[in-house]
Amino acid sequence: MTEAGKRLLDPAVLARLAGLRLRVRATAEGVLSGLHRSPHHGQSVEFSEHKEYAPGDELRHVDWKAYGKFDKYYVKRFEQETNLRAWLVVDASGSMGYRGSDDRLTKLGYACTLAGTLAHLLVRQQDAAGLAVFSGKVTNALTPRAEPSQVNAILETLEALQAGGETRVEAAVQFLAERARRRSLVMVFSDLLDRDERVLRLVADLRRRRHEVTVFHLLDxxxxxxxxxxxxxxxxxxxxxxxxxxxxxxxxxxxxxLGSWLDEVRRVCGESDVEYVRVRTDQALDEVLVPFLARRERSAA
Amino acid sequence: MSLSFLHPALLWGLAAAALPLAIHLFYRRRPRSVPFPALDFVMQARRETERRLKLRRVLLYAARTALLAAAALAIARPRLSTPEARAAAGPAGPAATAIVLDTSASMAYRLGGRTLLDRAREDVAEVLASLGPDEPATLVVCGSEAAPVADPPGFDRLALRRVLADAAQGLAHSDLTTCVTAAVRALGDPAAAATPRRRLVVATDLTASAWRLDAPAPVVPMPGGAQRPDVSLLDAARGEPLGNRWVSGLVADPEPAAGSHGYRIGVTVNGEGMTAERDVPLTLRVGAGKEERTALRSLLELPASGSTRKALAHDFGAGGPAVVSVALPPDALPEDDALTVVVDVPRDVKVLVVNGAPSAILHRDAAYFLEAALAGPASPVRPTVVDAEGFGKARLADFDVVMLLDVRAPGPKAAELSAFVENGGGLFVAMGDDVDPDRWESEVKGLLPAPLHVVKTAAERGTPGAEGKAARFAEIDWDHPALRVFTGQAREGLESVRTWRYMLLKPGAKDGGARVLARYDDGATALVEARRGRGRVMLFASTLDPEWSDWTIRTSFLPAMQRIAAWLAGSLDERRSAPGLVGAPRPLTLPAGLALAAVVGPDGRERREVAVRGEAGKGAVPVVTPDRPGLWQVKVRDLATGGERIDPALAFAAWPDPRESDTRRLEPSELTAWFGGEALARVASDGKPGGSHQVPLWSWLLLLAVAAFLVEGLLLG
Structure with a gap:
């Protein structure tokens, strides 16, 4: 990543960028630049079947484990993932409007930048990205689609968000329970400051519904x-x-x-197989996204 | 107990205690409003720490307030005192202090190897050290009968310490009532007017004899009226009883049974608060200086309290001044365990009795009765009787006194007789039928006190009514040394003498210096004396045999004749006055031709600086004030030769004052009552004027301030 790219991912710099679109583009470019340097640049594909090796097949697709079992060369056949659905769940409650310093993004601004960037990346690789915005209830929702126009819709929605109202994670969970019937990737952007003590159990419920859940825990x-x-x-x-x-x-x-609460959150997420990403809003966005995406690629491989 | 302050005006500093609260309120800022997402955690944290923070805040305020309040209180010098003492002390603040140090003889009492004066001196030094810089003080040393010197209270501590260091142990009696009165009066000096309180500190042994509690208690003369001072009595004996035993009396009287120069030495020993003892050694010593020796050792049985007497006999062996001292084994107050007296052991008086009318019938012999009277076993007189013929052969210079009885006239011995008298000899002349007045007048004119005239017959002896008509002595000079022994009923022995015939005397010259010792009841002179040169002449107008008078058979005859003989020989002049007390001035009468060179004290030290009473050259008399008990000797300088010598005749003894030996102590309540009650006065048996009377708190308050400072530091940390 170039120095200029790094600077663009600095929250202090991003905070000075006027619109979300600019921030998302800058972030996406920076993240992509970072991913190219990663040795785990995989594809958003899913394993389909094995076929016997034939000359001309790529050696890197040989399944060496199968060779160990059957003493024959099999080549993995991959199928383009066309049905990956991702829900970007953004907390827009009042507490998300906090920023401890004017040269930082609010937690909501940071969350929108993260969500917008991920939406951009998902659609770019032809995954379906959807959006659910909640505070006391779900106020905005976009069903996941893989069309390029979906990114614009998502960004428009995020750009128009104003922090307000109480935090009620239960509303978002109920919404997803109704709308996300297929196995989906659910990414929650929230400070988790819900007065309902069940908040962590509710997030864990999403995992029990076979969704892959990642919680981006935003803290100023x-x-x-x-x-x-x-x-x-x-x-x-x-x-x-x-x-x-x-x-x-x-x-x-x-x-x-606070320390014991954070420990509790991390422990419950770990026990529930929910990926937990703690995010400080003074943290460069690539420091959050690149490791996350890299982990995704590793798990996909 | 109540609280008082030395500097109450400084209590304004207590307002500083409100500073922490004032600063808290003054600088209290309005809280800044901040929207904050994790409010629940803030609320919960506040809830959990609120009680602890509140307690910490209260403790912090308390520590700061205590720090400032304690410092302010300490500066005001608070003291705890009883309500009575506080009332008595009057207004709070610094005190003008008068300190009286008792240095009398009883303070030489030894307790625990140290004298009471040593302890009292330490007590006074502590009092001086405890005085504040704004407290004037004066120190009165009370160790003699002399009027005490009480300077106005001042701030020169160095001078007071010098006076204290110079205060030596006295061995005289001190009147603490007088000293205390002078000290308290000094507190009224205008120099101490600016000081609000008056305080008296007395360092003493509380012996009762030093106080006169019948006198009014001292008060400070103040412009607004008399004020009683706050009194601290520092007991140098620390409450312990002071048992003592001392030799209280020593008399020496002639005792013929003990020898020709024998004396009976009467010793009185007193004791108070001692244990009864048997076989206590009593030592009798005689002589002075190198010649002093132990003459006798005896044993005494001493009761616990009271007195006991012991009589000792001693023969001095020769006449003249003799020094006698008796001593007990030393006790805690050894200064009064010995007494000394100087005794004038009568010298032998040689008398030449000239019998002008010897008779074979003894009772008609003119000298028979006189010889018998003079030659008694206890008499110092050694008479030699001669007749008129023997008188002519006698060498008068071998005798001290010549007594002429019924001698017609001196005859060829007239000139020798006059010279004998002029040179200091004594002459006694008694009348008789043979006396020739004209020849006496012509041969020794002016020698007799008065010229002889004619014989008068008051009554014819043996005739009816003669007893009643006989002349009797009247107008007797009882103060004359020769007649002084007649006192009380003994005078009757002289007054009852009847005289039938006597010689009338012509009036003598006005400047003849005659002194009439007795007259007859008709006014005629009976016994008269005059000084002639260095000698004396005495004339008796009747006879010393029963012919003209019956004096010879009266009880007064023997002592009168012995004393007249001694008087004429000059030995009665050597009678010295009784021993004086230590501290009592004693004038010295020096013989003509001698001057005082020095006085030698019992310690052997010569004192050449001797006070003089009267103007120089006009009868000035040196006055010695003995400062310790024992024998004091006088060294004289012969004006003719310039030589110096100790004159034993001038030696005298000084006795310790018996009031100082009586170490019975006052009950503290007696003394405090005299000073105005316990509200005003207290007796400190620990020697500390503060004690439980007033407790200084400032040091504890400073300690509290330091503790508060540390607590504040811990709380802030």
């Missing part, structure tokens, strides 16, 4: 570091609650609570 650095010292009136971003506290007095307790 201010949420992780809690850089408050003075007396501060903390206001809820989803309701009317507030609390006054001296930052330095509650920091230790806050960080302990």
């Amino acid at each position: 650095p201010a949420e992780i570091d809690f850089p408050f010292d003075d007396p501060t009136l903390f206001l809820s971003m989803e309701d009317t609650r507030s609390v006054e506290a001296r930052g330095r007095d509650v920091r230790k307790g806050y960080l302990e609570l």
